[in-house]
Amino acid sequence: MSDTVIRVENLSKKYILGQQKEGSSRYKSLRESMSDGAKSLGKKVLKPGGKKDLNPSSEEFWALKDVSFEIKQGDRVGFLGRNGAGKSTLLKVLSRITEPTSGSIRIKGRVASLLEVGTGFHPELTGRENIFLNGAILGMSKAEITRNFDEIVAFAEVEKFLDTPVKRYSSGMYVRLAFAVAAHLDPEILIVDEVLAVGDAQFQKKCLGKMQDVSRDQGRTVLFVSHNMDAIQRLCSQCVMLERGRVTAQGDTNSIVVRYMSNNSTIQASPNEWIDVSQVRREMGTKEAYFGAVQYSSLNEAAAFQPYSNGSLEFLLAIESDSVKQIGSIAVCLYEKFGTKLVNADSLSLGEIITLQKGKNIVKIKIEKLYLNPGIYVLGLWLADPLRGIVFDYTESAFEIEVINLQVEGLGIRSSADGFVTCDFELFQMTELIR
Structure with missing residues (x-):
């Protein structure tokens, strides 16, 4: 059609990934590359079945x-x-x-x-x-x-x-x-x-x-x-x-x-259980330190430790680090289904620095009062050193968390409240006439 400005049909892009030999450097000088090329001239490398393989150390991506x-x-x-x-x-x-x-x-x-x-x-x-x-x-x-x-x-x-x-x-x-x-x-x-x-x-x-x-x-x-x-x-x-x-x-x-x-929030997540998030896809991160597992709880046995509106919500974060690190920003975030960030509990706002030791670390973040209406929310995780501009680990969809209405959950009725956040309010009927 005349108003179509971009038409893409069966587009593919292939890269050849070279595999370095063990112990070799990542980069070669021009002289080394030319030398290696000269040495390879005349050599015949055969695949199984007798077919020539011009570059046996490469793979397609x-x-x-x-x-x-x-x-x-x-x-x-x-x-x-x-x-x-x-x-x-x-x-x-x-x-x-x-x-x-x-x-x-x-x-x-x-x-x-x-x-x-x-x-x-x-x-x-x-x-x-x-x-x-x-x-x-x-x-x-x-x-x-x-x-x-x-x-x-x-x-x-x-x-x-x-x-x-x-x-x-x-x-x-x-x-x-x-x-x-x-x-x-x-x-x-x-x-x-x-x-x-x-x-x-x-x-x-x-x-x-x-x-x-x-x-x-x-x-x-x-x-x-x-x-x-x-x-x-x-x-x-x-x-x-x-x-x-x-x-x-x-x-x-x-x-x-x-x-x-x-897409990546299909992990079955239950309160008071360690949830493996090590294989969840990441948006970015060097992985020098990363989230291995997460546990969450409302700390309320009457709610079966399930998060609920206006209740507290505690996270235990198991973090693996390859060395001692100063962390200025560690956060748990909650998103609604369209990706809007509703909660961002970030240590950066407190001005606190966490020191990770080499190996496994446990960090606790507690939200004192969760101002979210009942519903399904997506948990995101963030780990960074803002002073050096380094993001170690970041995923915006580790798993889903359900927030319940504690007042009606026992009746098996789920609240149909509009909006995402709760608020305290009062209702008065005015009997005096306004003149």
């Missing part, structure tokens, strides 16, 4: 496999999936940064991409020079760039540093300027990866508003990758979910987000 979808003009499409699902690879292929192995892509219109900090910037050039460089790369004339220049600078909030080489910019300044350039130089298609997470909350809100404006008011198409379900819901009208390089679902945002959040 399909980052994308038979991906197909269509996107129409003005659509705002979110791409969901765990780490390694193929989201970033797909955006790189659509941005023509990476060539596909097979399949076809048809794109109608000029594409502006923001895939990682500093993409398309030259570090030695100033902010001013990089604005004109990026505009030229996008095919803009000098007059067009000049026309949008003041608006770009105002949006990025880098006026004081405009004539400073961008290599001296912080990551936040880099992203602000890169997004401002990509969004203001009139691309028909704007592609944005998780890179916006580098900016502060206020700037992220500003970027989401800009992407909504260019789509709604100017009819441009936006492709957006984020682990922030709230941002996905605010911006995107539809979503594509990827898993292990394949499209597993596509449709309206609410239904896909619910499916995404429930």
Whole structure:
């Protein structure tokens, strides 16, 4: 159809993963590579059955496999999936940064991409020079760039540093300027990866508003990758979910987000029992320290230790660490089914530092009063050193927790309260007439 701006058919991307010999270094010099290549000339390596294997130490990895979808003009499409699902690879292929192995892509219109900090910037050039460089790369004339220049600078909030080489910019300044350039130089298609997470909350809100404006008011198409379900819901009208390089679902945002959040929350979780979370998929993390198991309880035997509205909720966290570490941010989070974070019990807000010893550690977090209505919620876990900017472990869907209504649970009736949080309130009937 004429309003289709992106058509992807049976798209696949294969990488060859080389396996290093034991004891070999990760990187080789040019001389070593040429030497190894010369030594291998003339050698015949046979597979079982007598067939030649030109590279017996390599294996194939399909980052994308038979991906197909269509996107129409003005659509705002979110791409969901765990780490390694193929989201970033797909955006790189659509941005023509990476060539596909097979399949076809048809794109109608000029594409502006923001895939990682500093993409398309030259570090030695100033902010001013990089604005004109990026505009030229996008095919803009000098007059067009000049026309949008003041608006770009105002949006990025880098006026004081405009004539400073961008290599001296912080990551936040880099992203602000890169997004401002990509969004203001009139691309028909704007592609944005998780890179916006580098900016502060206020700037992220500003970027989401800009992407909504260019789509709604100017009819441009936006492709957006984020682990922030709230941002996905605010911006995107539809979503594509990827898993292990394949499209597993596509449709309206609410239904896909619910499916995404429930995908890894199928662990059977009961109070006062250790729940193994070591194999749950992670959003990110170095795994130098990680959550191995979790136990939760309301500490109330009358509720069978099940969490309940306005009651306390205690978590015991079993954490494995490869060495002694100072942890400035350890958190348990509770999300509703659409991915909105409702509870964030983070040690960072208390200003407390936890010292992990090498091996197994037990940390307790207690929520004094759980202001959540009865329902099913998803538990997320977070472990980081914010001073060094290191995330050790993070999953937003370890398992599901049911919050009950203690007053009616004994009757087998589940509360139908609207909303997510409880509140204390009083009711009065006024008998005096107001004159």
